[in-house]
Amino acid sequence: MTLLSELDALAGETTDETPARAARPLPIAVISTLTVGVIIGLWALASAYALVSPVFLPSPRQVVIALYNLVVTGFVDATLAEHVGASLYRIFGALIASILIGIPAGLAIGTSRVGRGILDPIVEFLRPLPPLAYLPLVIIWVGIGEASKITVIALSMLPSIILSTSAGVRAVSKDHINAARSLGASKAQVLREVVLPSAVPSILTGIRIALGAGWTTLVAAELVAATSGIGFMIQSAAQFLVTDIVIAGIIVIALIAIVLEYVARLIERRLVPWASHR
Amino acid sequence: MSILTFRNVSLTYPARTGKGGAAEKRVLDGINLQVASDELVAIIGRSGSGKTSLLNLAAGFLKPTEGAITVDGTPVTGPGADRAVVFQDDALYPWLDARDNIAFPLKLKGVALAERRAKAEVLLARVGLADAGDRHIWELSGGMRQRVGIARALAAEPRFLLLDEPLGALDALTRTRMQDFLLRIKAESGAGAVLITHSIEEALLLGTRVVVLSPNPGRLTAEVEAGFNAEILNGASVADVKASPIFKRMHAGLTGLIHAGEEELAA
Numbered sequence: 001m002t003l004l005s006e007l008d009a010l011a012g013e014t015t016d017e018t019p020a021r022a023a024r025p026l027p028i029a030v031i032s033t034l035t036v037g038v039i040i041g042l043w044a045l046a047s048a049y050a051l052v053s054p055v056f057l058p059s060p061r062q063v064v065i066a067l068y069n070l071v072v073t074g075f076v077d078a079t080l081a082e083h084v085g086a087s088l089y090r091i092f093g094a095l096i097a098s099i100l101i102g103i104p105a106g107l108a109i110g111t112s113r114v115g116r117g118i119l120d121p122i123v124e125f126l127r128p129l130p131p132l133a134y135l136p137l138v139i140i141w142v143g144i145g146e147a148s149k150i151t152v153i154a155l156s157m158l159p160s161i162i163l164s165t166s167a168g169v170r171a172v173s174k175d176h177i178n179a180a181r182s183l184g185a186s187k188a189q190v191l192r193e194v195v196l197p198s199a200v201p202s203i204l205t206g207i208r209i210a211l212g213a214g215w216t217t218l219v220a221a222e223l224v225a226a227t228s229g230i231g232f233m234i235q236s237a238a239q240f241l242v243t244d245i246v247i248a249g250i251i252v253i254a255l256i257a258i259v260l261e262y263v264a265r266l267i268e269r270r271l272v273p274w275a276s277h278r
Numbered sequence: 279m280s281i282l283t284f285r286n287v288s289l290t291y292p293a294r295t296g297k298g299g300a301a302e303k304r305v306l307d308g309i310n311l312q313v314a315s316d317e318l319v320a321i322i323g324r325s326g327s328g329k330t331s332l333l334n335l336a337a338g339f340l341k342p343t344e345g346a347i348t349v350d351g352t353p354v355t356g357p358g359a360d361r362a363v364v365f366q367d368d369a370l371y372p373w374l375d376a377r378d379n380i381a382f383p384l385k386l387k388g389v390a391l392a393e394r395r396a397k398a399e400v401l402l403a404r405v406g407l408a409d410a411g412d413r414h415i416w417e418l419s420g421g422m423r424q425r426v427g428i429a430r431a432l433a434a435e436p437r438f439l440l441l442d443e444p445l446g447a448l449d450a451l452t453r454t455r456m457q458d459f460l461l462r463i464k465a466e467s468g469a470g471a472v473l474i475t476h477s478i479e480e481a482l483l484l485g486t487r488v489v490v491l492s493p494n495p496g497r498l499t500a501e502v503e504a505g506f507n508a509e510i511l512n513g514a515s516v517a518d519v520k521a522s523p524i525f526k527r528m529h530a531g532l533t534g535l536i537h538a539g540e541e542e543l544a545a
């Protein structure tokens with residue numbers, strides 16, 4: 001995205017130098033907005049002229065009404081806020097668990113040969129596995145309740161947090177470490193005062209990626225085994241062919257994912273403004 | 279008065295295997311050197327002659343293959359705050375502002391936040407950066423960064439300052455100003471100093487002594503008492519010093535010594 005906007009900026013500069021040649025190109029944001037508008041327009045037309053059965057594709061208006069009803073009265077015994085709340089509770093519970101486990105594990109991999117030897121195969125085994133593949137096993141082990149969902153989501157988040165931590169640790173500048181040692185730092189102080197802070201940008205990137213992975217896993221896990229949550233809501237609606245709620249739910253899922261990503265980027269920029277100045 | 283001593287120090291880097299591997303390399307050979315805390319010993323030599331290796335040994339980042347390094351008779355076994363290093367590319371911590379970079383060694387000692395910030399403020403003023411405490415590292419110029427680096431080293435209250443081409447990356451004008459600054463700050467601090475440089479002029483201006491490190495393997499091949507730094511501290515102008523016949527003669531002599539090595543190499 002940055003590359004594209006840079007190219008765009010470059011294109012803008014060249015037209016600035018030769019203003020007679022062409023009008024200013026359309027900003028990407030305008031093109032994107034138009035695209036969304038056209039898609040919604042086509043969707044509205046398709047349902048207005050009954051090109052597709054409303055069971056398969058309710059009109060945009062119906063979806064908006066469904067959304068409104070979801071907010072006010074809810075669906076399958078819970079309002080939208082309650083479903084979303086249940087989902088967010090799981091994802092943040094899992095995030096905290098995976099941070100608590102993942103950062104120390106990443107530090108161990110990044111700083112110790114033994115740690116790396118022990119943990120590398122575990123991470124490499126876990127990383128490529130689709131979380132739904134081990135969900136049944138986790139249910140057998142910890143039961144069908146909240147614990148199993150949080151466990152599965154945490155497991156899907158763990159690899160990126162561990163790997164980003166260890167990558168951050170390994171990229172620490174040797175001069176930074178040597179400076180601390182020559183200023184009197186003990187081994188533990190080097191780790192706490194130098195290694196950890198320099199790994200923070202990488203860790204935050206890992207957390208952002210983990211949130212994306214976790215959100216995907218969460219929705220999938222709720223489709224399979226849950227009695228609340230946004231994924232469960234969609235699954236229930238689909239069973240009764242309440243397509244407008246299904247679509248409304250999908251839109252909510254997408255919006256939450258976008259907001260999470262946005263907030264994560266905001267936190268990154270606020271917390272580590274120096275990351276771009278190294 | 280403290281004394282840093284190199285006694286018969288040699289350093290051999292082990293052979294490296296695998297991609298980009300290299301044979302075992304003897305970088306320093308039979309180094310004998312004493313630095314007292316009222317001195318600034320300047321070490322000059324061409325690049326690759328082993329200057330950084332020598333400094334890293336003094337810092338305790340490396341262990342000598344033979345011989346011993348001691349501070350007041352106690353062997354150096356690793357890095358420590360009695361020998362604070364200033365690096366060529368500053369090695370400041372970008373997640374800390376200028377003040378907290380300077381306060382860093384105090385934090386390591388467990389000094390309370392308010393007290394260490396107050397002390398850092400004093401050091402900031404001493405290096406001429408009284409208003410820059412809140413600044414991010416990347417907002418500082420190269421010269422300012424080196425001042426912060428030097429202040430950070432001073433905060434550790436070291437017995438020796440180990441300076442690895444601290445002015446090497448600065449433009450000529452800033453460099454001249456920083457030379458004067460370094461001279462004064464070193465004299466005030468009461469710490470001994472080892473300054474690595476590949477500018478003969480800088481070595482002569484700042485060093486109480488100048489030693490020449492010749493490459494392959496690195497040996498100390500010459501030593502001159504410079505003493506111009508005392509004149510400058512007593513108010514002589516740098517331009518006058520540089521124009522004096524004795525400065526010119528020493529400069530020419532050292533230039534010849536360093537070039538002699540090059541001719542040997544070419545022959």
Ligand SMILES: Nc1ncnc2c1ncn2[C@@H]1O[C@H](COP(=O)(O)OP(=O)(O)O)[C@@H](O)[C@H]1O
Pocket residue numbers: 291292303305323324325326327328329330331332
């Ligand atoms: N870690 C190392 N392993 C092997 N050889 C090294 C290492 N560090 C430096 N050298 C070699 O030792 C020699 C001296 O290096 P250095 O001390 O950095 O010299 P200088 O600072 O004078 O340029 C160079 O030839 C360099 O290639």
Ligand SMILES: [Mg+2]
Pocket residue numbers: 329330
């Ligand atoms: Mg060097």
